[in-house]
Amino acid sequence: MGTSARPADGAITLAELREFASFPAATQRYIRRSLDIGLHRRDAMKLWSRDMVEEASIRAQARIYGRLEEIKAMVPDDSGLDQMEPFMAPLVTISAFDLGQDRLCSFSAYRFLYERLLGAGARPWLPGAFCAAASLPHLHPEKRRALLQSISEAAATAVGWSNREPTFYPEWVEKVDLSKAN
Numbered sequence: 001m002g003t004s005a006r007p008a009d010g011a012i013t014l015a016e017l018r019e020f021a022s023f024p025a026a027t028q029r030y031i032r033r034s035l036d037i038g039l040h041r042r043d044a045m046k047l048w049s050r051d052m053v054e055e056a057s058i059r060a061q062a063r064i065y066g067r068l069e070e071i072k073a074m075v076p077d078d079s080g081l082d083q084m085e086p087f088m089a090p091l092v093t094i095s096a097f098d099l100g101q102d103r104l105c106s107f108s109a110y111r112f113l114y115e116r117l118l119g120a121g122a123r124p125w126l127p128g129a130f131c132a133a134a135s136l137p138h139l140h141p142e143k144r145r146a147l148l149q150s151i152s153e154a155a156a157t158a159v160g161w162s163n164r165e166p167t168f169y170p171e172w173v174e175k176v177d178l179s180k181a182n
Contacts, residue, residue, distance in 0.1 A: 009167060012164070012167055013167040013168050016112075016166060016167060016168035017168050019108065019112060020112065020168065020170050023105075023108075023109050023112070024105065026103050027103055027104060027105055027109050028170065029048075029103075030101065030103035030104065031104075031109065031112065031113050031170060032170050032171060033047075033048040033058070033061075034061065034065075034098070034113055034117070035113070035116055035117070035169060035170065035171075036048070036171075037058065037061055037062050037065050038065045038068050038117045039116075039117070039169075041171070044058050044061075044062065045058050045059075057101065060097070061097065061098075061101075064093070064094055064097045065094065065117075067090050067093075067094065068094070068117055068118070070090065071087060071090050071091055071094070071118060072118050072119065072122075074086050074087040075087060075118065075119070075121040075122050075125070076125070079124075084125075087125065088125065088128065088129060088132075091118075091122075091125065091129045092129050092132045092133050095110070095114070095129045095130060095132070095133035096133040096136050096138065098110070098113070098133075099130075099133050099134055099139060099143075099147060100138055100139060102143070105146070105147075105150070106147070106150035107127070107130050107147070107150045107151035107152070107155060108150070110126070110130050111123075111126050111130070111155075114126050114129075115166050116166050116169055119165060120161075120162065120163050120164060120165045120166070121163070123161040123162065123163075124158075124161050127151060127155055127156050127158075130147075130151060131148065131151065131156070134147035134148050135148060
């Protein structure tokens with residue numbers, strides 16, 4: 001069974017890579033930066049900060065993302081309301097921060113990031129968290145409209161969700177000077 005699953009894993013990784021490539025450059029950069037901060041992969045300040053404004057944004061994001069481990073531990077096993085509140089409230093808060101950074105321009109970009117930050121178990125909850133965060137008053141009305149229109153009916157009303165964990169986690173890639181390679 002493991003042998004027959006390998007080609008499917010490759011196809012899934014390729015699909016995830018294509019999805020990531022479809023995002024604007026600023027969105028790709030923000031997702032990589034967010035994964036570095038949220039997954040503690042490397043020094044985000046050193047790697048991503050280009051100026052004082054971005055430095056302050058990274059500090060704020062690291063502070064907000066400090067709750068990710070707590071949120072991961074509270075992903076509800078079912079749709080029970082008693083498990084939902086302690087999970088959704090901080091998820092909506094973090095989501096509102098990310099959407100307010102004006103780099104995640106659609107539900108698919110948001111979902112791509114949050115599936116990696118929280119794992120596949122959070123998938124059923126992402127449409128609700130996204131819609132809640134995207135409709136908060138801290139966003140400009142046109143931004144709220146664009147975000148809310150980006151979620152498809154299929155995503156908003158899905159009957160079920162895959163429990164397969166994401167396989168592609170985009171990372172920083174150093175620039176290579178091709179003129180020196182020859």
